[in-house]
Amino acid sequence: MKRIVQSLRKALPVAVLVCVAGSGGVQAAEFESYKRYFEPLPALPPLPSNNSLTPEKVELGKMLFFEPRISASGVISCATCHNPALGWSDRIPRAVGHDGQVGERNTPTVLNSGFLEAQFWDGREPDLEGQALGPIQAEIEMAMELDDALDQLARFDVYQERFKEAFPGQADPLTAENVAKALASFQRTLNTPNSPFDRYLRGDDNAMTEQQKRGMAAFVGNGCIACHRGANFSDSRFHRFELPGSTDEGRFVVTGEERDRFAFRTPTLRNVAVTYPYFNNGSVDDLHDAVQLMGEQMLGRKLEQPVVDDIVAFLHALTGEMPRITFPSLP
């Protein structure tokens, strides 16, 4: 990790490093050079070759996302934890599922999740299709066998028709695979474009405040961008991290490899200001604390408070336009 940061710092323009290290911050004109480290959020994430994005799939996926009757209790849907009113997450430390059971991990937002190349905190699925069926079956989440979930859906003519429309040409399209494809399609539309940062990158110099621009420079200069990079501010890779109080072994649970113990997939930083609390067990509420902790753990140093404040201001500029979703009408 530190090596990544060091190599990155080598690549930075000298003037930038001097400015960031100094107390005066970066002059307005020089912010321009930072834009090349970033890219605005595309309208859509990459699409897999075997799951084209169609309006029919998206609409069906939306219904399934809000469908509580594919849970054992009949009241928990994807939207229970990935709540559109709460940044498509739940804003509690650890997820609460079937019969009030509390899981081990914080609910990640589904916003922009199509841009991630590894799903779940431990990356055990590579894509949204692989991710989609997990929470339905998990004993501590929706707790329903897939066959039972399909039986629930098959009771309704409306679902029979919608699956046929979304997957034309299939004799019996009401399958688990298609549930996953529809859910993944819907989620790929849940993106948050036009954040102040995106508008800044696209040429609106006034879209970010001076403090946010200083934060952007500090974000690059301090090496945060080593892992939080790309359109969704995540390398989709795994990094070891000692979170005080957490016993979660993270990626190790998936691979059994020692180097993965306590390693977690880099979370997106888009909309981070509205997707608190933070880290794998949601134990940190405040974004300043989260930034400071990252500085200590990942960068190996204590960031000065003004730098933390600037970075937090920058992170607030990553809050984009939320998808405008009306409730589906379920059968």
Place this chain on the structure above:
Amino acid sequence: MKRIVQSLRKALPVAVLVCVAGSGGVQAAEFESYKRYFEPLPALPPLPSNNSLTPEKVELGKMLFFEPRISASGVISCATCHNPALGWSDRIPRAVGHDGQVGERNTPTVLNSGFLEAQFWDGREPDLEGQALGPIQAEIEMAMELDDALDQLARFDVYQERFKEAFPGQADPLTAENVAKALASFQRTLNTPNSPFDRYLRGDDNAMTEQQKRGMAAFVGNGCIACHRGANFSDSRFHRFELPGSTDEGRFVVTGEERDRFAFRTPTLRNVAVTYPYFNNGSVDDLHDAVQLMGEQMLGRKLEQPVVDDIVAFLHALTGEMPRITFPSLP
């Protein structure tokens, strides 16, 4: 109950009774006379003198309605059981609440609930203000002490401001009473105008099918309207009812009076086609079965199947325009 029906039947035009009793149904022109038994749904229900309806209260009430952090688990909101995607109810037999506990009763829809003069199945509260705080505190629903709920809200500047805006001039507006007033205000906006039936009443003769018109006549002629009357198809009164398998004592639990044992407040029939399953324990899934059971229990006779079919068709004409609600953005 039978006395109500009998007195109503006396009041009906002779021609109507003959027609309904006969097998030929009612001629088109004669349907006109039935309109006087009904009234279209008004745009808004009556407002209490101490809780004016303001945009600020409605918007705050909407936030609170979707706010899961005023539940002990942090994931159950009013909208969990009164789910906008499911006719503002849950479409399961009995409500599921805190820690997966299953309640004794079916969730009533909140649609048009401002038109009811008694809230809950047992009518233990007279209005929405009285109703609003019940589910937050109920151990099997949201399971949170009111003081804790207020503390949760007080953590957020946004709520502090919104309460001030909604209740101007109050030194400390973040109170349980105002939570109730805001929730009640939001719910008073959740009405479903312009159903086919309402459009028919307002003069569009083609808004209902011939079968639906026959069903309307049968609904009046058989006396369903004795209890299901007024704009919201409920007299807001209590009627004894022996539902097979139910041990719920209903209104008796509130009054302790023998005549109230197994009595329940007449539910609305508006949107009944989309608010299944039926009755106090949600044990009946099919609207035909529900109508037949009501005939036997409340009218004391077995309705012929074509009459049941006609009444069911009429009840489908009571599905109005659902409120178009986008998710609030919670702090």
